[in-house]
Amino acid sequence: MPRTSEPKLISGNANMPLAKAIARRMSLHRGVNVGLVEARVERFNDGEIFVEVFDNVRGEDMFIIQSTSNPANDNLMELLIMADALRRSSAARVTAVLPYFGYARQDRRTKARTPITAKMVANMLVGTGIERVLTMDLHAAQIQGFFDIPVDNLYASPVFALDIKDHFKDQMSDLMIVSPDVGGVARARELAKRINSPLAIVDKRREKPGEVAEMTVIGDVTGKTCLIVDDICDTAGTLCKAAEVLLENGAKEVHSYISHGVMSGPAVERVTNSVMKSLVITDSIQPTPEVKNAANIRIVPTAPVFAQAILNIWNGTSVSSLFEADTLGPIYDGMYTP
Structure with a gap:
């Protein structure tokens, strides 16, 4: 499929300031404008969520930036519906960027007759066609094993x-x-x-x-x-x-x-x-x-590290390199004195 030379970002309503900050950092790194794909994420009067993507995403490497924070259920549904919209629009790959992965504290059965909701959410994400997950500081590292797709877990x-x-x-x-x-x-x-x-x-x-x-x-x-x-x-x-x-x-x-x-x-x-x-x-x-x-x-701010991680995933280079101070320091240049 035809593909442009830049990764494409799209965001729900969970944390739009962070999504815009990531786009600005990526623009700085790439030397070209990396903006958010134009879309509308709205609610009908009965609370149903509706998503419409205005830009052409056929053959594109798409990154959905959406924390599943409060309201967790609404933000999770936004993420799932956006992923479905992109998959049905022939995006080449859909990566979910979850700076905060909600429901992560429900990662095991603490007593009888309780769910493992983190695993259920993982199944839902994979089921909508998401092919990769990028997140930060999962509550429990083993949640990566709940997914049958690659999961990159950044560290704060x-x-x-x-x-x-x-x-x-x-x-x-x-x-x-x-x-x-x-x-x-x-x-x-x-x-x-x-x-x-x-x-x-x-x-x-x-x-x-x-x-x-x-x-x-x-x-x-x-x-x-x-x-x-x-x-x-x-x-x-x-x-x-x-x-x-x-x-x-x-x-x-x-x-x-x-x-x-x-x-x-x-x-x-x-x-x-x-x-x-x-x-x-x-x-x-x-x-x-x-x-x-x-x-x-x-x-x-986490925009510098997320922007670099997205670029590394898009380029097919190492994400784990961002765990080292020597690599991370220049990304936060000017923010901290040596």
Whole structure:
């Protein structure tokens, strides 16, 4: 099939600012204008979603940029319907770019008669003709195995490492990376290795979802600047409680680095009133005005790394090269001092 010389991007309504930022970065890299394919994604009066693609996409390598964040069901349906529209329009390949993969926390059966919704969503994506998935910091790495298509899982930790080395360059020897639970130790250890810092763990015992009964710090945090590392901040209850426990155990101050700022319910208020000095999140989920205006919340852009990953997929070159600081540093040139 005939094909133009550039990848084509299309976006739903989940995170249009990020999609436009990715297009701008790709335009910068390519030296030509890489815009979003013109389309309309609307809802009928009864809530049904309708998609119409205005540009010709026959034979094109298409990338749909759409986080399945709140409202998760609407954004997921937008993604599925856009994929179907592109496949029926004879696109050569359809890649789903999901900066945030919703339903990832339902990745296993935690008790009898419960679903594995992450697997069901994977089946739905593959069933609509999506041939590749690009995402960031899956809640559980094994979710990649739920798909029968290639899945490229980017990591926020190399970007966070650049940010930490820039903002904490005068106190690197005092830093302590902290995992807020045992399940996140691998993620925290990865960042700790990148900045050559020790690791501590906050062991939590949960009576029921949304409530934390008890927390214990494993490791000596006395006099340390603690950086809590996790993939999702939802209502921020666990995060704020962990910060309090760390200070009670002698930490000098507490900051947090979270990949996906879901920030639902009372999260912004809790973070604003918490003992944390700062919460750093990415823009994988479009931040609300409340998040943007919060004094102690800072947003790190992901457009540079996603733009380069899309170009690497389109060119057939390595995506894993973006896991290394030497490769990632130039992509974020001008944003962080060496």
